[in-house]
Amino acid sequence: MPNRVRQSPDDATARPRVGLLVTCLVDLFRPAVGFAAVRLLEDAGCVVDVPAVQTCCGQPAYNGGDSGNARAIAKRTIEAFEPFDYVVAPSGSCAGMLREHYPRLFPTGAGWHGRAQALAERTHELVSFLADVLGVREVAARFEADATYHDSCSGLREMGVRGQPRRLLASVGGLTVAEMRDSDACCGFGGTFCVKYPEISTRLVDEKCAKILATGAGVLLGGDLGCLMNIAGRLARESHPVRVFHVAEVLAGTAGRGIGERGR
């Protein structure tokens, strides 16, 4: 495989050990994204494990103002992932939670702050990890489609994900990616925001859908399942036949059933 880090496969000690932060949405709603992430990481030469004690990164509590629970969940997650060389999540928002926000949950100087900081420095969003840390330049996948790409807010602004997915997608056989206007505008998901203020959220996702449709693309790709479920759910409700996938599924060559599609 072209993107495999050149090391003998049984030389497991020299290979980076990655703890996969599956994220709660991928765990519950779309395991295929998790398996795509595992495949991409393994193909790139990593040893991947999935700590069984992980649940959720704690964003609902943190963004809901419940810092006590956020702190408790953060401690669990830190403990679970400390043994790994890297923590990788197929989500800019969950990776951003570990990298940007975990350290802030603990007072500077405290033991937990140091541990959070150390973990933060080893935490990455999946696609930028592949591109920036592992140096993956291309993938072997094929996917026949005209697609457009939505930049999720946390991935873009907290984790600096922008060019990496586009460059890797450019190596996918049969795929073209057209830019939508304001690809970096929020889709209106915002975690619990979308159910607390459904009307505002719907207006935002409608604007996003209009920009997607204006490209004429048949497929929408993105790096955060929350945004993708929001957009896919609205597109489906309005009967627009745009198919929606997580970028990892396309890069891994495992994209089958789109988000919200019936089994075929």
Add this chain to the structure above:
Amino acid sequence: MKSAAHDFPSRARAGLQNPDLVRAMARARTGFIDKRRAAVDALPEYPQLRRIAREIKEHTLQHLDYYLERFEARVREHGGHVHWASTPAEAQAIVLDVCRAAGAKRITKGKSMVGEEIALNEALEAAGFEPIETDLGEYIIQLANEPPSHIIAPAIHKTRDQIADLFHARHAQYGLHERRTEPTALVGEARTVLREKFQTADVGITGANFLVAETGSSVIVTNEGNGDLTNTLPRVHVVTAGIEKVVPTLEDMSTILRVLARNATGQEASAYTTLSSGPRRAGDLDGPGEYHVVLLDNGRSQMLGNEFHEMLRCIRCGACMNHCPVYHAVGGHAYGWVYVGPMGSVLTPLMVGLDEARDLPNACTLNGRCREVCPMEIPLSDMIRKLREREFDERLTPPRTRLGLRAWAFAARRPALYRFVTSLAMRVLGLLGRRRGRLRRLPLAGGWTGTRDLPAPAGETFMAAWAKRRVEKR
């Protein structure tokens, strides 16, 4: 102005459903965003400039008492008066006293957000004065009897047609009977009406974009020149300003000005930058006989010492609201008070009370675009999150949300329980959605399924499938 921030949900709904607002906001949004982008891109040293501007503000805030005292001393040296007001009521009283002492009747006003903060028009009218807004946008909303919906462009929510109707209805009293629709004609009409007011005003009240400690000057930037007529023609000039407006030197002011104009309107510089440093001196051709500066605290000094102190760097450029998707969707009136958009969602709760404005910090997707564009690098999303924490701690979060959050967190802290509950739930959802691949309705999830389908889960969770894979691999 009196806060209606507690009404956010219904005001937001009204905004969302107002087709004129949708049209006005769509036009304004692209205008502001594109112009700012071009102005910032055209200046290679912008990042440095922004950093320096931020440092100037930060430095000043660290020594705020020193610079304010210096400013006060300079104004006094020039024969002006400085008044300190800790609350809006105090500020109102001071301004009213000055107007009464001057025997004033007609009062012209330049655009001032602090003026709105202390509800000056209402107070002046109640006391029998005739306040007239002279900034075109402010003039329009004063005629319409509406609050501003944007801190730079207060009438941004109005379409041209609405303005034409408004002028047509309200200008007949001046003998202007034709309904005009061309922007230049509308501006000309407002000019005609305002000219007479300028000439006959007794007191002029302006805000301040800066107070310069070195020279004792108050500075306003405008594009219409109305500010100059407001502060030079009447007998008395009153400035109302927040205490955070002070900067050390003229040089500092000009640095921040360059950042302000680009971010506010996409200009390199605003058309007029006017410095007022005191009453008319012997030999001056014009200028007011009296000069007063009212410095308003209203919660600012408290912010100085707490986790919100960075908010005091705000230069009121409006970039955060211009890039806020929620602001675009609901419009400025939804926020229910002077300050709107992201900066309003932080300032309003701090100034009128978190219980009054509890929705504002919640009605935010935390997308971070405001912080990205804010020239003062104010971490708006972080502050919004901190306000949510306060709400949670003070039990202002609605009980249902609290309970849901608690129950969820209880499980999330216990992996075995979490696994059990979620795999069961996902199995059920998976079955329900198997035929269509998505769910159109779901009890307790109306917030989602009211307008969106819910993509159905696979049925088996990743963690369960992974555990199986590991067993097979062995």
